[in-house]
Amino acid sequence: MTNADDDLFVEKTRQALRDSENELDADVQSRLRQARRQAVASLEARRPVFLRPWVLAPIGSMAAVALAVGLYLGQGGEELSFPGDEAFTVAQDMELLDELEFVAWMVLEDERASG
Amino acid sequence: MADAANVAELNEFLAGVEKRAFRMAQIAVKDTEEALDIVQDTMLTLVRKYAEKPAAEWRPLFYRILKNRITDSHRRNVVRRKVIAWFAPSSDDGEPLDPIENAPGRESDTPDVRMALDGARDALSTAIGRLPNRQREAFMLRVWEGLNVAQTSVAMRCSEGSVKTHYSRAVHSLRELLEDYRS
Structure with a gap:
């Protein structure tokens, strides 16, 4: 063998x-x-409820419908605009200028009072 | 946590081993219903205990569980035979009658069907079934499932040296048992 x-x-x-x-x-x-x-x-059966296909599928469908409706309603209208960094910075600057004007006014008032 | 990919991968793995596992169990316990129960239990145990393990580890773990279930079945049958022998009525010559053994057989036990099933493949299954448990396990896992020595040692929970010894003896025994069918 x-x-x-x-x-x-x-x-x-x-x-x-x-x-x-x-x-x-x-x-x-x-x-x-x-x-x-x-x-x-x-x-x-051990998977969390929110991860099961029969739960995820309807949620996904609802999200898709909501997106579709949103896009449909958004057609022909104004573009959606969101405050960007630039707008935010300008707003901050305006607040600062207001404060500076206020401080300047206070200084002038003090000087006038002191004579 | 089981994700969808894990579920699909596990399903694919089980689909790939279920028929082979069934045949292995059937040869070992010589009973179709018992073999189906063993495979079902093996699948459930793998899923419950080891689904989170890396997929590469499933195969040896699956066959380890299968081997344990087959061993459990053998033990139950030994106890069952002892109980039957204890309570069974005796025949005329004083030997206890085994009611299971004397019950009418299944349809597949009829002479016509047996003749049709007769052949080299059945002789092979019978010969493998006659091997001592450890030799049969080593042979089936190495030859049939194609596990390497290391994987087989994990499945059998023994050293690699023992796997080699059992396997070598199994091949030697089978060649002798199947001498008539060699061509």
């Missing part, structure tokens, strides 16, 4: 065993599928 004989024997055996997997009757195959679905479903 040589290693080559062993290898050949093992290869033939492997092939025969793998062939036998494909000859399972329909009932057994169906029950295996069912067992697998059950096992996978038990994993699904």
Whole structure:
């Protein structure tokens, strides 16, 4: 008995065993599928509710509808504008100028009072 | 936490091993219903305990669980046979009658069906089923499932040296048992 004989024997055996997997009757195959679905479903059951497909799907649909309605209503109207950095900076500057004017007025009033 | 990708990957893995696992269990316990129960239990246990493990680790873990379930089944059957032998009525020659053994067989046990099933492949299944447990496990995991020595040692919970010894003995025994079918 040589290693080559062993290898050949093992290869033939492997092939025969793998062939036998494909000859399972329909009932057994169906029950295996069912067992697998059950096992996978038990994993699904452990997922947080908000991550489950039947929860995510309606939420996604609602978001899509809301976006579509928003785009439809937005057609032909003014462009949506948001305060950017520049506008924000100008507003800050205006406040500062107001404060400077106030301080300047106070200084002048003090000088006038002191005579 | 299980995400959708994890669920899909696990489903794909189980789909890839379910038939082979069933055949392995069927050869080991020689009973279709018992084999189906064993595979179902193995799948559930893998999912509950090891779904979060990296996918590369699932295969040896799956076969370790399968091996444990088969061992449990063998133990239950030993106890069952002892209980039956204890309570069973005796035959005329004083030997206890095994009601399971004497019950009418399934349809597949009829002579016609048996003849149709007779052949090299069945001889192979029978021969593998006759191997000592550890040899059968090593042979099925190495040859059939294609696990390497390290993965097989994880599945069998033994050293790599033991895997090699069991495997070598299994090949030797099977070649002898299947001598008539060699061509």
